[in-house]
Amino acid sequence: MKPSKQVWSSVAFGIVLGLMATTALAEETLRYVALVDGGKQAGHQTVTRGDDGETRVEFIFKDNGRGPELSERYTLAEDGTFLTYQVEGESTFGAPVAESFSRDGNTARWKSTSDEGQAELDGTAMYTPLGGTPQAFAVAISALAAREDGRLPLIPGGTLTMRKVADARVGEGGRARDVQLVVLTGVGLTPTFAWTTTGASPRLFAFIYPGFLQLVEEGYEADAAALETRQKAAEAEALVALQQRLGHRIKGTTLIRNARVFDSEAGTVGPASDVLVRDGRIVSMAGGGSEQAVADQVIDAAGRTLLPGLFDSHAHIDRWGGGLHLAAGVTTVRDMGNDNATLQQLIADEKAGTLMSPRVVAAGFIEGESEFSARNGFVVKTLDEAKEAVDWYAANGYPQVKIYNSFPKDLLRDTAAYAHEKGLRVSGHVPAFMRASEVVEQGYDEIQHINQLLLNFFVDDTTDTRTLTRFYLVADKTAGLDFDSQPVRDFIDQLAREEVVVDPTLATFDFIRHRAGDMSQAFAAVADHLPPDLQRNLRVAQMKIPDDATAATYEKSYEKLVAFVGLMHEAGIPIVAGTDEMPGFTLQRELELYVQAGLTPGESLQTATWNAAKVAGVLEDRGTIAPGKRADLILVDGDPTADIAAIRQVAMVLKGDTVYYPSEIHQALGIKPFAEPVKLQAR
Numbered sequence: 239m240k241p242s243k244q245v246w247s248s249v250a251f252g253i254v255l256g257l258m259a260t261t262a263l264a265e266e267t268l269r270y271v272a273l274v275d276g277g278k279q280a281g282h283q284t285v286t287r288g289d290d291g292e293t294r295v296e297f298i299f300k301d302n303g304r305g306p307e308l309s310e311r312y313t314l315a316e317d318g319t320f321l322t323y324q325v326e327g328e329s330t331f332g333a334p335v336a337e338s339f340s341r342d343g344n345t346a347r348w349k350s351t352s353d354e355g356q357a358e359l360d361g362t363a364m365y366t367p368l369g370g371t372p373q374a375f376a377v378a379i380s381a382l383a384a385r386e387d388g389r390l391p392l393i394p395g396g397t398l399t400m401r402k403v404a405d406a407r408v409g410e411g412g413r414a415r416d417v418q419l420v421v422l423t424g425v426g427l428t429p430t431f432a433w434t435t436t437g438a439s440p441r442l443f444a445f446i447y448p449g450f451l452q453l454v455e456e457g458y459e460a461d462a463a464a465l466e467t468r469q470k471a472a473e474a475e476a477l478v479a480l481q482q483r484l485g486h487r488i489k490g491t492t493l494i495r496n497a498r499v500f501d502s503e504a505g506t507v508g509p510a511s512d513v514l515v516r517d518g519r520i521v522s523m524a525g526g527g528s529e530q531a532v533a534d535q536v537i538d539a540a541g542r543t544l545l546p547g548l549f550d551s552h553a554h555i556d557r558w559g560g561g562l563h564l565a566a567g568v569t570t571v572r573d574m575g576n577d578n579a580t581l582q583q584l585i586a587d588e589k590a591g592t593l594m595s596p597r598v599v600a601a602g603f604i605e606g607e608s609e610f611s612a613r614n615g616f617v618v619k620t621l622d623e624a625k626e627a628v629d630w631y632a633a634n635g636y637p638q639v640k641i642y643n644s645f646p647k648d649l650l651r652d653t654a655a656y657a658h659e660k661g662l663r664v665s666g667h668v669p670a671f672m673r674a675s676e677v678v679e680q681g682y683d684e685i686q687h688i689n690q691l692l693l694n695f696f697v698d699d700t701t702d703t704r705t706l707t708r709f710y711l712v713a714d715k716t717a718g719l720d721f722d723s724q725p726v727r728d729f730i731d732q733l734a735r736e737e738v739v740v741d742p743t744l745a746t747f748d749f750i751r752h753r754a755g756d757m758s759q760a761f762a763a764v765a766d767h768l769p770p771d772l773q774r775n776l777r778v779a780q781m782k783i784p785d786d787a788t789a790a791t792y793e794k795s796y797e798k799l800v801a802f803v804g805l806m807h808e809a810g811i812p813i814v815a816g817t818d819e820m821p822g823f824t825l826q827r828e829l830e831l832y833v834q835a836g837l838t839p840g841e842s843l844q845t846a847t848w849n850a851a852k853v854a855g856v857l858e859d860r861g862t863i864a865p866g867k868r869a870d871l872i873l874v875d876g877d878p879t880a881d882i883a884a885i886r887q888v889a890m891v892l893k894g895d896t897v898y899y900p901s902e903i904h905q906a907l908g909i910k911p912f913a914e915p916v917k918l919q920a921r
Contacts, residue, residue: 269456270372272299275613277459280451281305285373297371303610303643303704306330310371315341318381319364325371331749331780332706335369339393346393351754352777355394363391364398366425366771368778372453376442379422379432383440390424395770398424404472406433408443408461417443417465419472425771427907428558429476431469448473449556449580450614474587477557481594484561484906486897488918490534491516494892497539497873499523502546502847502862505840507879510541515869518894522865535918542889542916543877545843546863547870549850550596550825552686552741552816557584559821560595561907565900566822567872567888571596572854574640574686574741574818575603575614582634591896597870599854601665602631604653606644610670610704619646624653632660637855640686641666641677643704654681663853665739670704673697675729684739684853687818688747688799691740692716694729713750713781716795721805734809739853742803744835745827746819751796753789754779763830764823764886767910804836813837814853815846826886839882869894875913887913 272281281299288294295310308327315321323339337350346357350368357363364381367374382390382400390398404419415435422430433444444454444462448470452462494513501508514521514533547569553559555573563571573581581600587593603615604627611617616627631639639657641650647669654664658681665684668674674685674694685691689712693703696715701707720726733740748760757765758776765773783789807813813832817824825846832842851861860868871892876884891898897918901911 270453271456271459273452273454273459273462274301274450275617278613280613283372283453293373295371295373297373302612304330304706306335306369308335308369308371310373312374312377314377317362318377318384319362320377323365323367323370323374325367325369325374327369328782329369329778329780331709332782333754333779334782337367337369339365339367341365348393351779353755353774357393359393361391363393365393366396368775372445375425379420379434379442380439382422383434392424392771394774396424398422403431404468406465406468408458408465413457419465419469421472421476427562427769427772427909431473433465433469449577470583473557474592477587477594478592480561480906481592484898484902485591485594486899486918487591488535488895488897491521491532492535492537492869492892492918493533493921494537494539494544494871494873496541497544498541498877499863500543500545500840500843500847500879502844505838505844505848505879507543507840507877510539511544513544513863513871515871515892518869520863520865520867520869523863533921536921537873537890537892537916537918539873539916543874543879543884544863545872545874545878546847546851546861546867547596547872547891547893548825548846549815549854549861550817550821550846551814551850551853552743552818553821554818555581555584555595555598555821557587557593557595560588560593561903562821562823563596564594564822564891564893564898565888565903566826567874567885567891567900568822568825569596569870569872569891569893570599570850570854570856570860572599572601572816572850574601574816575612575642576600578602578615578630594898596893597860599856600631600634600636602627602636602639602662603642604628604639604645605642606646606649606669608644608704611644612642618649621649621652624649625656628653628657628660628662632662636662638663638665638683641669641682643667643670643708645669647672650677651680657681665741668693668703670702671699675732678732678736678738682738684741686741686743686816688742688744688802691729691742692719692799692802695719695725709750709781712799713792713795716798717791719798721798721801726805730805730809730811733806733811737812739812739814740803740806741814741816742799743816743818743828744800744803744831745817745824747796747799748827749780751789751792752779752781753783760819760827761823763827763883764912767904767912769908800831800835802835803832807832807835807837807841812849812853813845814850815842829885830882833882838879840879842882843878843885873916889913889916 268285270283274280280301283297286294297308299305310325312323313321327335339348344359364378400422434440446466454462492515496510498507499511548567550568550571552574553571588595605617607619618624663683668690696711745760815828829842851857873890875887878884888900899915901915904911
């Protein structure tokens with residue numbers, strides 16, 4: 239999972255790959271290795287600079303059965319920026335990549351499968367490709383290093399900046415060298431850290447995404463772990479400063495006055511009430527305007543809606559995504575698969591109050607060994623290894639395990655039974671060469687992703703769903719599926735009878751109908767608030783959709799995916815709202831899609847409050863607004879039980895003893911705020 243899968247799906251993957259860069263200005267050929275799972279090679283990049291001044295790049299990255307294959311070539315102007323540029327190939331999910339750029343004097347022209355444009359320039363400016371290889375961003379790093387003002391204008395827009403934050407020594411003997419860690423801003427929503435060589439003309443030496451990916455110059459693979467440790471320390475310093483700036487600790491008692499409280503068990507909003515909070519817990523509730531104990535500070539809700547903090551029941555959390563979660567009112571996430579050591583550190587930092595992050599409920603990731611394996615958590619071959627993984631997760635407080643695509647199907651029944659003996663729930667993808675109905679019969683308590691459910695009707699014993707087949711088969715076939723047919727009804731009845739929880743992640747599957755050049759419908763409602771470079775990325779298609787007829791089929795298939803959630807809800811199958819996509823914004827879209835599926839807005843909100851807390855095993859602690867519960871609360875302009883879109887207008891977030899103002903977080907990330915803050919007032 240992680241970026242190759244989607245902490246931010248294709249948007250994040252494009253940004254991350256765009257930052258995994260190197261350059262070949264100092265040598266004829268440079269080779270780089272992409273490592274996952276602490277050393278397994280998952281790709282490479284070869285950069286060759288010809289005698290004619292043209293640089294050619296081959297980039298392949300494969301993880302979890304998918305990844306881009308790209309060929310790139312370019313020439314540089316005297317200032318180190320692109321003079322000409324071209325890239326071709328396939329994206330992570332198989333969409334065609336074809337992009338070009340040229341500069342003639344002061345006129346720049348570009349064209350991709352998603353956009354085209356022209357600009358008149360005055361001086362240095364660097365084109366930023368939508369579908370480029372890692373090398374493309376490396377060129378920008380080198381060009382930026384030569385700028386005296388430390389700023390590099392970007393095309394079509396934006397400005398890149400860079401500063402040094404740490405040093406390191408790598409290699410031995412004659413290969414020993416000094417490298418430096420730099421932080422870049424101006425692309426995406428958060429800073430990007432990268433290792434470069436030193437000297438007058440630095441180039442990128444390594445790009446590391448802690449816990450997931452290490453891209454490093456060939457021959458220095460042994461240094462990657464030490465570089466990752468040093469980078470995590472530097473990132474931690476920046477993250478602590480961010481939490482200190484945007485998290486406002488409160489002491490004593492706080493009175494939230496005249497708030498309409500959402501009853502998450504009933505799915506309704508009541509009349510104005512006063513809620514008293516002390517030391518991170520709800521103390522009491524009374525009618526609006528009632529006399530209560532004198533509070534140290536007051537939050538005047540002025541009739542706004544007060545909800546329990548939301549849950550995102552399907553995230554792959556990282557240390558930089560917490561701000562987006564909190565700004566959307568998400569105070570708890572269920573992490574559905576991560577590097578174990580990285581996640582344990584993140585949980586510890588959140589509990590210590592040094593990290594701006596939601597609370598984390600962890601699901602333990604168990605995968606089987608294959609060429610398609612996702613290298614997170616434990617990768618097993620035998621039942622004993624699977625039991626050892628379950629034991630580790632049970633000992634470390636995980637309430638459930640998540641089975642993944644390559645898990646050996648012959649081990650599933652016994653592994654599920656063993657997990658249940660240890661008190662853990664069992665969820666996951668449907669392993670390859672199985673159907674969803676089979677995993678339910680063998681012990682699953684929950685299934686992730688709407689596509690994993692619908693594949694039940696399209697696969698046979700030879701269908702390998704570890705590949706892109708698990709996406710294209712659903713896109714091709716769901717449009718023609720008869721929901722009134724006996725197989726569909728039998729499957730719905732089975733899910734309801736066994737009380738299987740479903741985590742649909744509808745919003746993330748919007749990509750199956752997304753055509754190049756169109757704004758992603760998953761983010762259309764918020765796009766105007768996002769930085770221009772991100773808006774441009776949201777017009778990039780992920781699936782190969784060759785013609786209008788295919789587009790119509792995929793559109794109908796997506797509509798039926800949404801409708802299937804409505805069928806499950808009608809049958810009493812528990813739904814929990816998860817995303818597996820860009821933090822925050824995607825959960826808001828997910829709730830909107832549930833309303834389209836036929837849930838009332840109140841029922842939709844229950845999937846991210848009451849239902850989610852119950853499934854996560856923390857209902858006694860949060861998920862409702864009641865005395866004794868954690869003061870994980872959000873204040874929303876408007877009434878989301880009448881108009882679910884109001885859930886985007888979060889004015890204040892209280893997570894225990896810390897207040898966050900979404901407008902402050904959004905401004906820090908370059909996002910136009912959605913609501914004016916409702917701030918604490920001293921009593």
